[in-house]
Amino acid sequence: MSQPDPKPTSPSRRDFLKTSTIAAVGASALSSLTVLPGAYAQGSETIKIGLIGCGGRGTGAASQALSTQGGVKLTAMGDLFPDRLNGAVNELKKAVGEKKERFDVADDRKFTGFDAFQKVLATDVDLVILATPPHFRPMHFAAAVAAGKNCFIEKPVAVDGPGVRSILKTSEEAKKKGLAVVCGLQRHHQFGYIETMKRLHEGEIGDIVASRAYWNMGSLWMNPRKPEWSDMEWQLRNWLYFAWLSGDHICEQHVHNLDVVNWAKQAHPISCSGMGGRQVRTDPAFGHIFDHHANHYEYADGSWLFSQCRQIPDCADSVSEHFIGTKGKASLDSGRWTIDAAAKWRYDGEKNNPYQTEHDDLFASIRAGKPLNEGQFVAESTLTAVMGRMATYSGKKVTWEQALNSELHLGPTTYDFGPLPTPPVAVPGVTVSFELDRVFRNSGCGYSSCSRCIPHLVSVRRIAAYELPQVSNGPRHNDVKACDSAGKND
C-alpha cells in the first residue's frame, strides 16, 4: 500500500481544481507550485495569530494553530460577546501549557462587538482564524485579505449565492497577494481520506456512477432564551437554528459529506431536487430551520448523488460517504475507508488528527512561501449545500447557475441588538428560495401587526419564506393608521 501523502496539496486536488467549472476562478492550487512573497512575519520567525469568533471551534482551531512547528503566538482576539471571549482566554491559557509565551493577548488586544473583527485586523497579526457563524465569513474574509492577512476560514464559508461569490472573489485576491487560505474541511488533511481519494482518482472503482452522502444524527445544543436578550442576541446565541446565520444544518454540517463527494468526483453537481421539513424539532426555541433534508444531486457526467441529513434523536445515525463505480465500490464510514473492486483494500495506515494536520499544513505552506489556497473547493462545497437547501425549501429543481447567481442575500445588512423577527419556516411548493420578487420588495412594510400589509406578508411568505421580513424596501409602518397616512401601500 502506498503511504498517505502528508503534503499540503495532493495531485488529485490540483486536478480537481484545474477541471472545476466555476469560470470566475482559475487553478487556485497552482499557487502552491510557485513561491510567492507571502505575508507573514517579514524578517521574523514568529507568526502572529488573531482569532475572530472565540467559540468552541475558534478556541480549538487557535489551540491547534498554537501547536504547530516554529514560532507562533496568539496576539489578538475578537468576539461579539465578552463572555465567549473570556471563556476562550481561559481555555487557551490552559491549552498552551508550559509554552506560556504563545498566549500573548494583552487586554487592549481583546475586542468585542460587531466591529471586533476590524479591530483584530488592525493589529499586526500575520494570520487570522475566522470561526464565527458562517453568515459573517464572506465579510470577514474579504476584510482579512484586504488587510493582507493569511486566513484559516471555518466551513461553511457562506449561506447564500452572494456570499459564495464573495468568497470566490476574495480567494482570488488572496492568491494574487500570496496569502494562504485553508478552510475547515479537515477531511482533506486526513490521511485515510487522502489515500482513498488517490485510489478513486486513479480509477480503482472505475467511473463513479452513484454516490451517497449522509449526516444523520440526533440533536445539538440550544441556549434557552433569557429575558434580557434582544431578538438579535437570541438568534446569534442560537445561530445553528437560523438559516441567515448557519445556512441550515444541511449547510452547517452536511457540507463535510457533500464536499467529499465533490472531491471524489473532481466536480460539483449541476442540479439538485429534494424534500425536507421540520417534523420533530418544531419548538420556536429552535428557530425556523428544517430538521431533515433528502436530496438528489446530478453531476455533469449524468451520475447521481443521494444525500440525507437529519438532526432527530432516536433514529438511525450515519455520517458517511459511499460510492458505486463501474468497477467496484468504496465505503468511507466513521473512520474506516474500504474499497471493494478487483482487489479488496482497507486503509490501515497512520491515523492522524486532521484538525491538527490542517494547521500544520497551513503554517508549513506559509513558511515555505508556497501558500495553500483552498478557497475554491470550500466555496463549491458550500454552494452544493446551499443549492440543496434551496431545493428542499422550495420543492423545486435548482441548477448550479441559479444557486450561484442568486441575488437572495439572507439576513440583515446592518447589525444591531434589537428586534429581528424569526423568518417563517419554508413551505415547499410555496417558498421560492433563490429568486426575489422585486415588485414585492418595493411594497409592504412587513410588520405582521399592520393589517393593510397582511396581504403583502402572505406574498413575502410565498416568495422568499426564509428571508427576513425587514429586508423589504417598502415603507415602514407598524399599524394601519401609519399605513394609511403613508398613502398607497402597493
Ligand SMILES: NC(=O)c1ccc[n+]([C@@H]2O[C@H](COP(=O)([O-])OP(=O)(O)OC[C@H]3O[C@@H](n4cnc5c(N)ncnc54)[C@H](O)[C@@H]3O)[C@@H](O)[C@H]2O)c1
Ligand atoms: N470543521 C469542523 O469540523 C467544525 C466543527 C465545529 C464547528 N465548525 C464551524 O466553526 C464555526 C463556529 O462554530 P462553533 O461551533 O465554534 O460555534 P460557537 O457558537 O461555539 O462559536 C461562534 C462564536 O462566534 C461569535 N460570533 C458570532 N458572531 C460574531 C461576529 N459577528 N463577530 C465576532 N464574533 C462573532 C460567537 O459569540 C461565538 O463565540 C461555524 O462555521 C461552524 O460550522 C466547524
